[in-house]
Amino acid sequence: MTHKLNEMMDKPIIKESVLNYMREALPKFSGIIGELEEAAHRRRVPIIPHETATYIDQLLSVIRPEKILEVGTAIGFSALLMAQYAPVDTIERNPVMVEEAKENFQRSNSPYAIQLLEGDAKDLLEKVEGPYDVIFLDSAKAKYIEFLPRCLELLADNGVILIDDIFQGGTVFDDDDTIPRRVRKIHRNLNALLEKLTNDPMLKVSFLPLGDGLAMINKRKIVKV
Template structure:
C-alpha cells in the first residue's frame, strides 16, 4: 500500500503481519470498497485497511448518534463511520485543503451520504471552538503537532462515556526516541505527541488504550467531565 505518510512505511507491527492483515482481512464491498481501492492505487493517504476493519467492527457495536471527525481527506473514514450511525445520526467532519474537500464532497454524494455528513471547511483550530456537541464518538486524524492543542476542545465536545480515537500516535516507533535524536523538522510533533500520551495515559478521568494498528491508535473514553483548557494557555 502506498501512502504519503512516510511513517506508514515503518509500521510498528512486523511487516509480515501487516501484509497478512491487509491481505486476509475481508475487503469492503460496493462503493466503499471502490473508494478504498482507488485511494490506495493513487497513493492518497487514508487509514490503512487493518485500521479501517477494526474501526468498522468497533462502530458497528457502538452505533454512535453524533460523530465528529477532524481530518476528512477524501471522505473514506467518514463514509465508513456513516455505515454504523444510529437512527437519525449525523457526522460532522473538518478539513482545510480545497482539493480534499472537493473530492470528499463528490464521494459523499456518490455513496449517497451527503444527507448524513456535514463537511466544515477551514482550520480545525478555528472551527472546534465554534462547535457545541456533544459527540459520542470523535476521530482525530489531522496534523500530529496539533493533537495536544486540539485535545481540550475534543474533551469538551465529547459526551461522558463517549470515545475519542486519535490516529498515528507512534510515528513509526520514533515516539520512544530521545528528542535530540529526532530530526529538527519533526521535533515539535515528537514533543507534542509525548505530552499527549503522558497526560492521557495517566489521567484518572479517562480510560485509555493503545492499539498497534497502522501507525498506532490512541483510544480514550471520557469517564467524567474533565477540563483541559489550561493546555491552550500553556502552548501560547
C-alpha cells in the same frame, strides 16, 4: 492527482508479516467505501490503513453512536465508513481534498448525513456543537494535544475519542536529539499527548497497534468498589 508520501505510511510498528496478514486477510469493503480505499492506496492519499478501518467499522457497529465528529476528512473514506452508523460532521482544511470529498459524498448512498466543514479544526472545533459519541482525530499530529481539551468538552459522557497515528513508526520513543528537526515538533507534541493520556486521572486510555498506532480514550467514571 497523486500525493506527497507520508513517511510514516510504510513504517510498520508490528512485525511486517503480521501487518501483511491483516491487510490481506481482512475482507475488503464493498461499494464506494472499497472503491475509495483502493483509489487512495493507488494514489498515495493518506487514509487510515485497512486494519484500522476494519476495527473502526466493527467498533461503531457495536457501540451504535448517534453523532460522530471527524477531524481530517481527506477524500472522505473514513467519513463514509463511519456514516454507515450515524451522522458525521467532518472537518478538512485542504481545498483540494474538500472538493474531492464533496464529490464522493454526493455520489454515495450514505445512510446518514455527512456535514463537511471547511477550514482549520483549530477554529471549527470551537463552532461545532456536541455532544458527540465518537470523535475521530486524524489530522496534523502535532495538533492533537492542542485539540484534545476541546474534544473532551464535545464528547458525550459515554463517548469515545479515537486518535490515529500516535507512534511515528515507533520513533516517538527515541531521544529528542536523534529526531530530524523537521519532525521534532510532531515528536515532542506526540510525547506530550502520550504523557497526558497516560497520567490524567480523569481519562481512560488504551493503545491499539493498528497502523501507526490508535489511541482510544474515554472519560473515567468514578466507581466505588
